[in-house]
Amino acid sequence: MALGVRLDAGGRMPATAALDRVTARCGSVMRGVAGVVAAAAALMGLAPPVDPTVLVPAVAGLLCWSFFFTWAGWTYGLLPWVITVEVLITSALCVFQRELVARTLIGDSASWVGGLVTMTIVAVNLAWRAGPAVPAGLLVVLAHLYGSGAFAVAGIHVLQVGATAVLMSLLRRGAANADRELAAARDAEEKATVERERRRDERAQNSRMHGSVLATLMMIGAGGIAATSPMLRETAARHLADLDRMSEGGGTGPDHVPLHERLAAGAARSGLTIHTRLTPVSVPWEVAEAFLEAVAEAIANVVRHANVTVAAVTLTVTGDEVVVEVRDRGMGFEPADVPDHRYGLRVSILARMEMVGGRGVVESGPQGTKVTLRWAP
Template sequence: MESAITRTAAGVRGVTGLVVVVAATLGAAEPVSALWLVPMLALELGWTLLYLRLAWRRLPLRRRLVAGDVATTVVLCLAQRHLVATEALEGGASWIAGLVTMSIILAGVAWTPKVAIPAAVTVAGAYLVGMRLAAPAQDVYGTLVIHLVQIASVVLLMTLLRRSAASADAFLGRSARVQIELMVERLRREDELRQVSSVHETSLHTLTMVGLGTYDGPSATLRAQVATDLSALERLRDRPRADSAPIALDALLEEVAGRAKGLEVRRSLIPATVPGEVAERFARAVTEALANIARHAGVREAELVSCRRAGEIRVEVADEGGGFDQDRLPPDRFGVRGSILDTMRSLPNGGAEISSGCRGTRVSLWWRP
């Protein structure tokens, strides 16, 4: 949801920027200075193209881009007397006023309230100062009140949306865990059925041979076969409890990758059998990693690889998206910490680490038998 909101905001900001450039050019009249207007519009057009690129490629909104946009809007506000005609200033309908509103909205969308509110107030204050410099007789306090209402409304709306998104993410996380448990249980039952079928067929074959009189006297071969059948039956009787029964990890991860929505997942998985609890932990972490790629990385492809290395079973999920800074994750982004790192690190002999940068993100998971 948040990704959709940010992409929409980027698209609206890009369209607004184009309208602003056209309006500023057509409305250039005294006392507008071409020496000021041309470079400022070139700067504004540059930011506009960046926003349009984000919206076109469906990439997430970058906080650094919003910070640059806010700084640019502040400069434009302070230079209003060189950029906006007097009639537009007096009417309160200048092209810069539209940019102020968009900057307030983008600050609320991109940042949490503790950052968004000071940034938006700075923009509103710069607009007030610029109006005073350009038209000292103009009443700016009504406009300031409107901007403050906009700030409060955007911050409140985004706070509610983020809380709703966190609740939705928690619900989806619980649903994903239930699906994983169902997949694990199904694979476990299939394995049990194969074992029972194998034992049944082997034992039945031995009894059939005895009943048909194939062995009419003591036979070392028969004794060996009976011993083998009894051993298989004892193993079946003494098999571990359900939550630690072995599971084919590669089969489980194949299903997890196939359920990833909005992603093409390239897989290279080695055959590996692990206890059920271990398989569930791997599946939960991989599910969250793939969901994060779909929601935040801005790409439509991912890679899922498993291997054995130095006695460990390792699983890696990688993408070529924009990456992120783990130290700056907001508190409501529980998925990375809880569903990936804590899930694997709380497993005996298990672990996880995430490396992320401008060339992509790699989630590494491991467990040592």
């Protein structure tokens, strides 16, 4: 920022950009007002030896420049070349102030030229850092001293240069500190997001493993699938394909698949007598996989715990919501009593549906168990 304040952030940090925007617009407005006030004071204070033919063109030029400075500063910021021209114009007015200011006001800090000196010092420090701003401000002070010979006023102007330079340095340092803290917070949030995504992917893979491969092995162990069953070979092939996709980076299958067909095929391979009532509907591949794995886990629980050979699977669509229910009339259980080391309900049913934006509910009692799975786009 040694070369001027620009209004476009241009990828810079937000606190510094906000400070630059405020200082540019405030500085441009203050300089415009100061120019109008100085012009009015110059005309109202017209007195010998000031020649109107010299003063009026100078005031007209001052007004034109003041209006341009305000427009440029408000629109584009305090551009380096604009500030440079401002320093030169004010210095020129200071050098020739004996032809522009009444003799009684020469050397008075309240003269219209003295007011412009103060405003130029402020504008320079708003636009530039202390390195170039202080020499530029002192140049204007020396020009005023040359034209007026007033050392007391020059001392006041030197104090103005130092005070505004210190103030803007503190403001810029505070903005830079805020930007560093914001950047650190943003980096921490990005790292936390990456870690959350990594854990989510890990949970998804663990859930898929439990809901598919391990669920099938448990059904074999419980006698729900015969070791020589053709359905077992088909299921194993599908699970191997899933594992291949996970090992290659978690790739998915087709965009949408017919959920009712996949559920019907899964019910036919379950080893139980499954009564189905399935409304045709297609859902995204990953959603279908979540439904299938959750239903497979629910059926596996029927095989392992319900002590029945019959269950029912229904698929309905209400509005945009897809609902799948798995019911049995076997021995119920209390979901709250399921040990923490048993992951079937929590991971392969409830958590698996949550991973695709759905939800699951398990209800159980003496008359049986109902697992309800819901998803909506």
